[in-house]
Amino acid sequence: MARSALLNVMVNAAIKAGRSLSRDFNEVENLQVSRKGPADFVSKADLRAEQIVYEELRKARPTYAFLMEEGGVMEGTDGQHTWIVDPLDGTTNFLHSIPLFAVAIALQRGEDIVAAVIYNPVMDELYTAEKGNGAWLSDRKRLRVAGRRHLSDAVVATGIKTQGTANDALQLRQLAAINPAVAGIRRSGSIAIDMAWLASGRFDALWEAGLQPWDVAPGLLMVREAGGLVTDYAGQPGSVWNGQIVAGNEALQGALLKTLQPIQ
Incomplete structure (x- = not known):
């Protein structure tokens, strides 16, 4: 290139x-x-x-x-x-x-x-x-996002914090719902690497909240240019400013979002 x-x-x-x-x-x-x-x-x-x-x-x-x-x-x-x-x-x-x-x-x-x-x-x-x-x-x-179509085949990335905030408690509930639905959950410790690896097909999907613009902006473009879909938890186009991302290929992103949305 x-x-x-x-x-x-x-x-x-x-x-x-x-x-x-x-x-x-x-x-x-x-x-x-x-x-x-x-x-x-x-x-x-x-x-x-x-x-x-x-x-x-x-x-x-x-x-x-x-x-x-x-x-x-x-x-x-x-x-x-x-x-x-x-x-x-x-x-x-x-x-x-x-x-x-x-x-x-x-x-x-x-x-x-x-x-x-x-x-x-x-x-x-x-x-x-x-x-x-x-x-x-x-x-x-x-780079192209992975082509897997079912959550049961997918390795999904997220960030897991332990500070006891409301967002962290929500994520624990999300983990409890998503863990049995997927092939595995990974936590690299770097959201930038998570999104780069999602764009390259190493991870199949990703979700996280409580992020800052510098956490989201580089990976947001990376995933989109690799054919992936990125939204927030409401299913709206992922913004660098609202700090929420749900990402993957069209099928997995939609399935992950559907699993996440009922969890409050």
């Missing part, structure tokens, strides 16, 4: 930040096992990666706005374009030396997400997508 100049900018930023995270990741195991020490280290690694992404994107497109997990909103003069950035999706995995985390970047133009990059530096897997041009793995393999 020939990348556009815009996608090249995003890829270069993600890879440069990924190299920084990889160096820091190799130091995690050597840290003293204490809550303060590793957590503080990871926070610094996160901020370093975000600064790299910010500098690379700002240099290439100085008028674009930013929405970043750590840095928040930075207004631009362009008025139409916003970079949405998660420099380290899968922080808990990173902290525990689990090699499932990613740099995730999306570009919003007006109301639409038009380009996305998800990069796992440890596995060296680079997922890219542009609106209308498909989703790709390492520029060589075009």
Whole structure:
């Protein structure tokens, strides 16, 4: 696949930040096992990666706005374009030396997400997508969502939190209903990787709520460009702003949504 100049900018930023995270990741195991020490280290690694992404994107497109997990909103003069950035999706995995985390970047133009990059530096897997041009793995393999048609054959991904909020209690009820209906449930610890793996057919479907725009935006485009369907829990087109996703091919997404909707 020939990348556009815009996608090249995003890829270069993600890879440069990924190299920084990889160096820091190799130091995690050597840290003293204490809550303060590793957590503080990871926070610094996160901020370093975000600064790299910010500098690379700002240099290439100085008028674009930013929405970043750590840095928040930075207004631009362009008025139409916003970079949405998660420099380290899968922080808990990173902290525990689990090699499932990613740099995730999306570009919003007006109301639409038009380009996305998800990069796992440890596995060296680079997922890219542009609106209308498909989703790709390492520029060589075009991605398509899996073709399975029945939940009983499907491996379904989600996020499982344990903070005791109302949303978490709802998810436990959802898990109780979905678990016997599917072939398996997986939790990678990174929503960006979940959605990239859904787009590539490794996972068959996915659901989660309580998400932030930087969690959803890159994977949303990735799944759609791979032929998948993404909605919220009400069955409306999945938005980066309402924090809910139910995704998969048309058959599985519909079946999963039908299972989820009665659960309150």
